[in-house]
Amino acid sequence: MDLKLYDTLTREKRVFTPLDPNNVRMYVCGPTVYDFAHIGNARPVIVFDVLFRLLRHLYGADRVTYVRNITDVDDKINARAAQDFPGLPLNEAIRKVTETTDRQFHEDVAALGCLPPTVEPRATEHIEEMKTLIERLVASGNAYIAEDNVLFSVPSDPDYGQLSKRPLDEMIAGARVEVAPYKRDPRDFVLWKPSKPGEPAWPSPAGIKTPGRPGWHIECSAMSWKYLGEMFDIHGGGIDLVFPHHEDEIAQSRCVFHTPAMANYWMHNGFLQVEGEKMAKSLGNFVTIHELLKDWPGEDVRLQMLMTHYRQPIDWIVSKTKDIEHELWTWVTTLVQTDAETHGYSRAVRKEPPSPSAALLEALCDDLNTPEALAVLRANYKSARDGGFKEKNQFLMDCQFLGLLRHNKLWVHMQGVSGRNTRGLPIAYEEARKLRISIANNLPELRREAELSLAAKGLGAEVDADGNVTLIPLTEATKNIGARIEKLIADRNAARKAKNFNESDRIRDELAKMGVVLKDTKDGTTWEIAR
Ligand code: AMP
Numbered sequence: 001m002d003l004k005l006y007d008t009l010t011r012e013k014r015v016f017t018p019l020d021p022n023n024v025r026m027y028v029c030g031p032t033v034y035d036f037a038h039i040g041n042a043r044p045v046i047v048f049d050v051l052f053r054l055l056r057h058l059y060g061a062d063r064v065t066y067v068r069n070i071t072d073v074d075d076k077i078n079a080r081a082a083q084d085f086p087g088l089p090l091n092e093a094i095r096k097v098t099e100t101t102d103r104q105f106h107e108d109v110a111a112l113g114c115l116p117p118t119v120e121p122r123a124t125e126h127i128e129e130m131k132t133l134i135e136r137l138v139a140s141g142n143a144y145i146a147e148d149n150v151l152f153s154v155p156s157d158p159d160y161g162q163l164s165k166r167p168l169d170e171m172i173a174g175a176r177v178e179v180a181p182y183k184r185d186p187r188d189f190v191l192w193k194p195s196k197p198g199e200p201a202w203p204s205p206a207g208i209k210t211p212g213r214p215g216w217h218i219e220c221s222a223m224s225w226k227y228l229g230e231m232f233d234i235h236g237g238g239i240d241l242v243f244p245h246h247e248d249e250i251a252q253s254r255c256v257f258h259t260p261a262m263a264n265y266w267m268h269n270g271f272l273q274v275e276g277e278k279m280a281k282s283l284g285n286f287v288t289i290h291e292l293l294k295d296w297p298g299e300d301v302r303l304q305m306l307m308t309h310y311r312q313p314i315d316w317i318v319s320k321t322k323d324i325e326h327e328l329w330t331w332v333t334t335l336v337q338t339d340a341e342t343h344g345y346s347r348a349v350r351k352e353p354p355s356p357s358a359a360l361l362e363a364l365c366d367d368l369n370t371p372e373a374l375a376v377l378r379a380n381y382k383s384a385r386d387g388g389f390k391e392k393n394q395f396l397m398d399c400q401f402l403g404l405l406r407h408n409k410l411w412v413h414m415q416g417v418s419g420r421n422t423r424g425l426p427i428a429y430e431e432a433r434k435l436r437i438s439i440a441n442n443l444p445e446l447r448r449e450a451e452l453s454l455a456a457k458g459l460g461a462e463v464d465a466d467g468n469v470t471l472i473p474l475t476e477a478t479k480n481i482g483a484r485i486e487k488l489i490a491d492r493n494a495a496r497k498a499k500n501f502n503e504s505d506r507i508r509d510e511l512a513k514m515g516v517v518l519k520d521t522k523d524g525t526t527w528e529i530a531r
C-alpha cells in the first residue's frame with residue numbers, strides 16, 4: 001500500500017519514497033525546555049508518533065530513525081533560570097530548569113502513549129557540529145561576521161523563501177522585529193551571537209574572540225546532519241515553525257551541503273487553540289499536558305487529538321474529553337468482560353507489535369487520516385463487541401497501533417469501584433478514579449493525594465498489575481503503603497549499586513513527592529513521613 005504524505009514545500013500530496021528503504025529518516029523539532037509543555041506542544045509529539053509507528057510497520061521497526069531534538073540553550077531558558085533561582089550562578093540555575101523541564105516533558109508524553117524517538121539529541125551537546133557548519137558557511141560566503149555575531153546572508157541563497165513562499169516585503173517586515181544595525185539585509189539571521197558575562201558561552205567559531213552561543217535555527221541543521229546525514233526523508237514540526245525556523249534551516253543546510261532541500265517531505269501540524277482562542281496565560285486558557293493528566297487518562301487526550309486531521313486547526317474544548325472517556329470505557333468494558341472467555345487475548349498480543357487491519361492502514365496511509373482511522377475503529381468495535389476472539393483481537397490491535405489501550409493500564413478506563421470488606425464504596429468513587437489515573441499516567445504526587453483522601457474516608461487501596469484498584473479497610477491499606485515505600489527504597493538501593501544515579505535520584509524524588517524522607521545510614525536506609 002502506498003503511503004501518501006502532504007509536503008509543505010511542494011504544496012502537494014505525494015507518494016512517499018524513502019531515499020533508503022533500509023533507513024527511513026525523520027527529524028521533528030522538539031521542545032524548548034523552560035516550562036511545562038502545553039497541549040499545543042503535545043500535538044506534533046502525538047502526530048509524529050503516529051507516523052513513526054506507521055513507518056515502522058511499513059519498513060520494519062529497526063529501519064526507521066526518528067530524531068527529535070531538545071533545545072536546552074535559549075533566551076527563554078536563561079530568563080526562567082534567573083527568575084526561579086536568583087541565588088544561584090546562572091549556569092547552575094539553567095541546569096536545574098532544563099533538567100526538571102526535560103523530565104516533566106518525557107513523563108507527559110509517555111503518558112500520552114508516545115514511543116521514545118530513536119535519538120533525542122540536546123543542543124548543548126552538539127555545539128562542535130554547529131560550529132563546523134557555521135565555519136563552512138562563512139568560508140563559502142553564505143555567512144559573515146559582524147560585531148562578534150555570525151549572520152547568515154539571505155541574499156546569498158537565491159532559493160531562500162520557497163517553503164513559506166512569503167512575499168519579500170512580508171519577510172522583511174517579519175524580520176524587522178529583531179532590528180540590528182550590523183545586518184547587511186534585514187532578513188539575515190543569527191547563526192552565532194556573543195554571550196553576556198554569566199550567560200552560557202562556548203569558544204566562538206570563525207576566529208571570533210568573545211565566547212558566544214548558537215542561534216536556534218543552526219541547532220536543527222547540525223543535529224539532523226549528525227544523525228540523519230546531509231539529506232533525509234521527512235522533516236516535521238508545527239505550522240508556526242514554517243517561517244522563519246524551517247525556512248532558515250533549509251537555507252543553512254542547502255548552502256553547506258549543496259543539497260536540494262534538506263528533507264524530501266516537509267510536514268506541519270496545524271495550530272491548536274483552546275476554547276476558541278489562542279492559548280495565553282493572560283487569558284486563563286493555558287492548558288498544560290501535566291494539568292490535563294491529573295484529570296484524564298493520557299489515552300483520552302491522545303484520542304481527542306487524533307479526532308482532527310493533523311493539518312487542520314484544532315479548537316481544544318476541555319469538556320469534550322468527558323465524551324472520549326465514555327467511549328474508551330465502552331471499548332474496554334467489552335474487551336475486559338470477555339477477556340476470560342477468550343483466554344486473556346489482551347495479554348497474548350503484548351509481545352508482538354500490533355498489526356493493523358487493512359482498512360486502518362489505508363486510512364493512515366492517506367496522509368495520516370486519523371479521523372478516517374477512528375471511523376474504521378468504531379466500525380471494528382461493533383464487530384468486536386458482537387464477534388469472537390478474532391474480531392476482538394483485531395480491534396485491540398488497531399487500537400494499539402494508534403497507541404491506545406496499552407494493556408498494563410487498561411483498568412484506568414473502567415468506571416466502577418470494587419472493594420473488600422468495605423461498605424459505602426460509592427462515596428469514594430472520585431478518589432478511586434483519581435488513583436487509577438495517577439497510576440496510568442505515572443503521577444506519584446497525584447497518587448499520594450488520592451491515597452490521602454481515601455484514607456480520610458477510612459479506605460485504602462490495593463492496585464494490581466493492570467491498574468485495577470480494590471478499596472480495602474485502612475488497617476490493611478496502611479500495610480500496602482508501607483510495602484510500596486519499601487519496594488521503592490529497594491529499587492533505589494539497586495540503582496545506586498548499579499551506579500545508575502539518575503534513576504536513584506528519580507526514585508528519591510518520587511518518594512519525596514509522596515512525603516517520604518529517606519535517611520541513609522551505614523546500616524541501610526530508613527524512612528519517615530515528613531511533617
Ligand atoms: P516550542 O517549544 O514552542 O518550540 O514548540 C515545540 C513544538 O510544538 C513545535 O513543533 C511547535 O510548532 C509546536 N507547537 C507549539 N505551539 C503549538 C500550538 N498551539 N499548536 C500546535 N503546535 C504547536
Ligand code: ZN
Nearest residue numbers: 029220245249
Ligand atoms: Zn528545528
